[in-house]
Amino acid sequence: MLDELAGEDVKAFRDAHGLSRLDLADRIGGAVRTIEDWEAGRRQPPPLLRLVLAAIERKLEPWRLPTPIGPDSTPADIREAATRRFQLLGDDEVARHEDDYARALRDEATPAEMLILAHMVHVSDGYQWTQLYDDWSQRPKSGWHTTFAFRPDFQAARPTIGFETRYDNVAKQLAVFIDIHRPGERLPEKVQAENALLARGIKVISFSALDVLADTERCTDTIEMVLGEIAEEVLFEAGQIEVAWKRPDRR
Known part of the structure; x- marks a missing residue:
């Protein structure tokens, strides 16, 4: 079971990796307002966020559907x-x-x-x-x-x-x-x-x-x-x- 994250943990992660709220929101596919709410304590970050932050720290690319290959492929x-x-x-x-x-x-x-x-x-x-x-x-x-x-x-x-x-x-x-x-x-x-x-x-x-x-x-x-x-x-x-x-x- 994953330990819960606190708002200060999210801010500490951003500061340690030189990420703005916009940068972090872009990396996790979320909204800047959500980051602000987490850090201000208005909302509780989900436990799975810990895995997402670990992936960012290890510079893992986010998963996405592969581009289908066809006549127009570059x-x-x-x-x-x-x-x-x-x-x-x-x-x-x-x-x-x-x-x-x-x-x-x-x-x-x-x-x-x-x-x-x-x-x-x-x-x-x-x-x-x-x-x-x-x-x-x-x-x-x-x-x-x-x-x-x-x-x-x-x-x-x-x-x-x-x-x-x-x-x-x-x-x-x-x-x-x-x-x-x-x-x-x-x-x-x-x-x-x-x-x-x-x-x-x-x-x-x-x-x-x-x-x-x-x-x-x-x-x-x-x-x-x-x-x-x-x-x-x-x-x-x-x-x-x-x-x-x-x-x-x-x-």
């Missing part, structure tokens, strides 16, 4: 959504994922690119978690890994996200594009870049910005499914499994 909205996603992974992971995410992003990244990268920070190939590299050239060239980078140089093109699943000398890649320029149209330059990647055995997925902003989870599921298929192919070719799983539509 970069600030996406950064907020990315932080919320990282927080779901546990307190020990938030700072690391936020640092990795910030290093990998480019200043001119679009909201759709920012969002899909945030969702890729913690995806699986069916066997292990993917690893984000801000420098694609530094990814491991041996061992068993699935690595990815933002806008890596794939020689024939520079996809939004590039993946590589490797088991020692066997490696396969996936290029994920956010189709921003006239999305959905098979323009010659798009077809040429895609064919160049396919000719090198690189799988290609393309989404529009609207696809990502309107249904990010579906896009994420699609990428994870293809990564799972690639991982199976790599392990099969490396002699680690006898049969490689394939997507239902490719069996």
